[in-house]
Amino acid sequence: MLKALAAITITLSAFIPVLAQKRVPDLQTQSKITNRIPERSTLININKLSMWIRADGMSGRNPHTFGGGVIFPHGTTNVVFQDGIVWAGLVKDGKTPELRAGGQRHIVGTVEGRIISKGVAEDPNDPDVRIWRIRRDWNTADLRQDAAELNNISIEEVTKSQIAEVREQYERDWNEWPWQKGAPFYDNNNGIMDPGEEPGLFDADQVVWLVANDLSEGHTFEPFGSPPIGIEFQATLWAYKGPPPLDHAIFKHYRVIYKGTATTPDTAHIDSMYIGQWSDPDVGSYSDDFVGVDTLLSLGYGYNASEIDDAYSRFDLPPPAAGYVLFASPTTDLPTRQTMTSFGYSTPHPLFHGCLGYECALEFWNLFRGFMPRSDPKNPEPWRTPSGDITKFPLSGDPVAGTGDIDGIVLSPGDRRMLMSSGPFTMALGDTQNVLIALVAAHGGSHLTSVSMLKFHTRAVFSVFENDLRPPNPPAPPELAISKLDRTLVLNWGNDATAVAETEPSPQDSYEFEGYNVYQLPSQEAPLEQAKKIATFDRVNEVTTIMRTVFHRESGRLLQRPLRIGRNTGVQRFLVVTHDHLRDRPLANGTPYYFAVTAYNHNPDNPIIPSLETPLDIHKAVPEWPKPGVRQGHAVGDTLKVEPLAGAGFIFPIVIDPSQISGDRYRIRIRRVGQDQLMWDLFNETAGEFLLRDQTNFSGNNDYPLIGGLLVKVVGEPPVREFFFGADAPSFDxxxxxxxxxxxxxxxxxxxxxxxxxxxxxxxxxxxxxxxxxxxxxxxxxxxxxxxxxxxxxxxxxxxxxxxxxxxxxxxxxxxxxxxxxxxxxxxxxxxxxxxxxxxxx
The missing domain is CATH 2.60.40 (Immunoglobulin-like)
Known part of the structure; x- marks a missing residue:
């Protein structure tokens, strides 16, 4: 049987017909409807988007207010009222009707719990039947915003006990992660979550997981008038804190498994099955929306019909845009690639009369196949463009340019639903269908530039998909140590050879280490915006200034802006600081100063995210006088004497940190390997151990390891092969x-x-x-x-x-x-x- 892929990445605005115009609580009063964490619902909210989801699969609906449950940005209003995954097909199990539908729209047709065997589901009241949510940093993260949104209160109202409750929930879900039911984890490929393995997937910063089923006839009949099929539905949602614009997206993976009802025969199968992403996108107020589709980006989206939206104007913001993108999956359990096969929409307008009972299954069946939502499957009515052409992708024009088939030509602004479909395919009993979705949002300077910015963000989301669904990462952070001298600080991030190798590895995921930035900051908690960059040490190559493509919110244009500025200075892993760059004066003993060293990489093939930099790790350092009775044997910058004298001009042991000098004696041995390769080793004669081996740098630059407070340079090929030198350690009297x-x-x-x-x-x-x-x-x-x-x-x-x-x-x-x-x-x-x-x- 064909195991097809339906992978859908969504940008917040496409879904199916609904019964009647929604009633939404007044925005002024809805924030006080309830003030406690709902038992069956949780949030995925670690980045710019905040989205509610319930254990039975109800998605994007706020359980406190019963209004829109996808908020963008935090603390404002909704861009989606509700969304869900829906399916339909011809079920060949000996029962009627053959055409059946299921999933979640305004009325949810699934119940929490997995299917244990044909027709037997878990008890929804079992304590182990719930929704799980994890984040790796649960024990240290600032959870005030989390507690505020879960309890439907402001951050100022959050109590310590509420924060503790959220932290306990994260800890419990981390420890009780239901991998046996299908929840993802970092596996060693044995299929078992062994001790030491962690829950999660794709390096996500936050993950939500649930499992539901359609075995309850009462639940499937109400939204679709359809009997159960025997579908188990697993949902994994995940998100990233950054980098931008990945912090504007929520990823969703839905696994649909055909397990059957109590009467399903082993030979049963589903013909002509479709799966789709349904959405009721409300960008602020629900009465002034448009929807559209970009077939090149596999993007269905919602946006505001005018520059001003009543709901967003209360926050002095223009209306954003949001949508869904259709992917092909790179993972091994999703072996085939299907793109979006149709797009459809509806509205409470009389042209779309809505549906009741089994009529809804018929209308969805037509929508899935690329027709208008009518209840006659034998004589479906095609979508037509304003010029009369038949299409399966209505509203695929360009609303920014005002060209082509766009919303507003046939219908006035109003409430919209939309559906992105994938199919047909066939499922045998036991087969699995996977749906991969990304929900993306963007805020431009106007309702139309928000659409342009949404498409810009969508391209960034595609870059993650092309990287096996793993976001690009910065290098490993440098390990900084600071020595405190008289009106001098020595910053050293090259002492730990293992840490250096982790920061400067061979190229990975198309990103290659490029250099280091050194910052001075005004305080321990200062953000990067307050930092002053005092040095950059980058590789000597063709890369200097790294440009990034950015979206200009006001004009809607793509511009090139410098992201990193290097000057081919060469890599260096230390810096001697004698000047206060923030106050433009010499360092003063007894005064605290704050520094951070970051590493950055480069990918020339990704114009949106061409480089990533490690987060700030701020270190406090206070210059000081020599300790009582202590005298340094050397000053910063001294060059030690080398024996024999033939080493002069070739061997340069330079004092960088006098406080780290041990007083040991060293030997440098230079040797030739093969015909052309010259190498050198550094041996500690006093300790009887090699400190450096197989070194190949003879350039004389500063890209040498810092050993015991010394920068040992070997330049060129001297006439002799062995040299000795020593240094005086600090003394105490x-x-x-x-x-x-x-x-x-x-x-x-x-x-x-x-x-x-x-x-x-x-x-x-x-x-x-x-x-x-x-x-x-x-x-x-x-x-x-x-x-x-x-x-x-x-x-x-x-x-x-x-x-x-x-x-x-x-x-x-x-x-x-x-x-x-x-x-x-x-x-x-x-x-x-x-x-x-x-x-x-x-």
């Missing part, structure tokens, strides 16, 4: 340490007069004790000799803050205080006077 603390231990600012330039809030005053050794105890007394506060530290930092509070966490009064600083490892005690003049807070 106890007597010097005692002298240092007597002279240098201090407190800043002193006096404190209501302000400290390092404070981030006037409600968090502090002073800082400086030049401290590792272990320090500070007792603060008032002039009456009363102990006010005790501070202690035992770490590498030479700084310790006092927040001007006493041991009871009360702000101390203005006055003079004595700080007794005890440094037991140096057998030293120092007493400082500290003057505090508090500001008037209220």
């Amino acid at each position: 106890p007597q010097t340490a005692q002298r240092d603390v007597r002279q240098q231990v201090n407190v800043y600012p002193n006096p404190y007069v209501g302000v400290n330039r390092l404070e981030t809030s006037r409600f968090r005053p502090f002073v800082t004790f400086t030049h401290l050794p590792q272990k320090t105890k500070i007792q603060i007394f008032n002039l009456a000799g009363q102990l006010v506060r005790t501070l202690e530290k035992d770490n590498d930092s030479q700084f310790l803050k006092w927040d001007l509070t006493n041991d009871h966490n009360w702000l101390v009064a203005s006055g003079i205080y004595l700080a007794r600083i005890e440094m037991p490892e140096l057998d030293e005690v120092k007493v400082l006077k500290v003057v505090i003049v508090n500001r008037q807070l209220y």
Whole structure:
């Protein structure tokens, strides 16, 4: 039997006829209808779209308000009122009628639970019959928006207990993932979810899964007047947080399995079967919509008929557009490729009279086959363009240009339904039909530029499909370490050779590592928009500025914009920072600075997503004076002496981080491999181990590993083959340490007069004790000799803050205080006077 593929990617706006004009709760009052998480429903909402789905397959309907349940963007209004998967075919099981239909439209024809055997389904009331939702970062993610939308409240109203409830739901579903029922997981190809394997698919950031069936005659009869077929229906929905514009899409995979009713014979099959995506797209207000289809993109979509929509105007936004795209599946269990075979639409307009009972099955049958929704299957009425041509794809013109067969020529703006169909195919008992869909939305500067932007986003969605349904990923993040020196910071992301290899691998998925960006930021929580790029180290190749195709919302035009700017500087994995690039002045000891290093890649064949950059991982670093008694053996930038002298001009051991120098002695050995290949090795003579082997860089650039605080360059081919060098490690002298603390231990600012330039809030005053050794105890007394506060530290930092509070966490009064600083490892005690003049807070 033919196992056909119906793969549909949807952009929010095409579906079938409905009984009557919908009644939607008033937008002003619907947000307060219910305020608790519905038991049978959940959300897929990790990106720009938010979509409700219920355990029985009801999709896109808000269970709180009973209004539209696909919201775009978050916190605004709906682009879809409801959608679903529908099917119809000639069922050859000895029963009548042969023509039967099923699925979900406004009335849902499926019930939660899988089919255990022919005619036997799971009990919908069983606790294990439900809907599941997971995300990999459930334990650390900020779930405030999730809790707000699930409870139908604002983010400001969310409580800690509501957040905890959502987190517990994620944990439970993660641990109880129903892989035995068919839920997807990352498998080692043995078909069993072994310990260590995780639920999910395609690197998705959020996944929803359910299983339902059509065995309840009461449920199938109401929407279609049709008896059950014996269909099990599995739905997997997933979404990505980014990159744009993938954060404007929700992917759906539907698996339809013919398992049969209690009386279905083993020889039963379904002839001329069709599967389709039905939708009732309401872009804001339901009374002013149009729909259309783009056959080149396999896209059915909904959009607003005018520039202003009453619902979106309340948010001061133009109306968006949304739609569905038809894919061919790349996975092995979807072996054939079928494109969209027809598109149809309907409306409550008298031209489309609606249907009741079995008449609906007949009308769907005609729609599936590319005809108008009429109830006479023997004499179907074809769709015609305004010029009179017969078509299976009505409304396939260009609404942006105003050309061709477009909505509004025959019908005035209003409520619409649409259906994207795939078929016919044949299913034997036990066969499976797969439907792959992407729901996409876009917001342009007007109702028509939203359509253009929707098609732009659809092309990006196709790029994911062409990459085996896996989104492009940035390189592995660099592992940054920062050494803190006197008015100097050394940023180093090349120490870990394994991490470097993960960041700079051979090309994967058409994306190749291209370079590093170094940023300075104003705070630990600052976004990328506030970062200042202070360096880029990119590969020397033909790639410099990476351009991205972007959609200009106001004009609706595609423009080229720079995304990454490189200058072929060569790859480097360290940076010595002595300047504050945000304030344009030298670094100051005791002042916190914030840096991040990212890696980015490049794909010249993807103009929409040509490059991805790792997220910011912000590190705080505070330059400091040398620790008491410590003297560095070398300065940053020193070049060490090489033996024999024949190495001069060929071997350059350069000091990058004096604090990391061990004092060991090293040997470089240069050897020739074969006729033309020259290699060199670095051996630690003191430790008796190789640090580097088979190195081939003789260029003299900075693309050398950083070893023990040294950048060892080998340039050209020297006349001899072995060289030796060593470096002086930092030294420590106890007597010097005692002298240092007597002279240098201090407190800043002193006096404190209501302000400290390092404070981030006037409600968090502090002073800082400086030049401290590792272990320090500070007792603060008032002039009456009363102990006010005790501070202690035992770490590498030479700084310790006092927040001007006493041991009871009360702000101390203005006055003079004595700080007794005890440094037991140096057998030293120092007493400082500290003057505090508090500001008037209220």
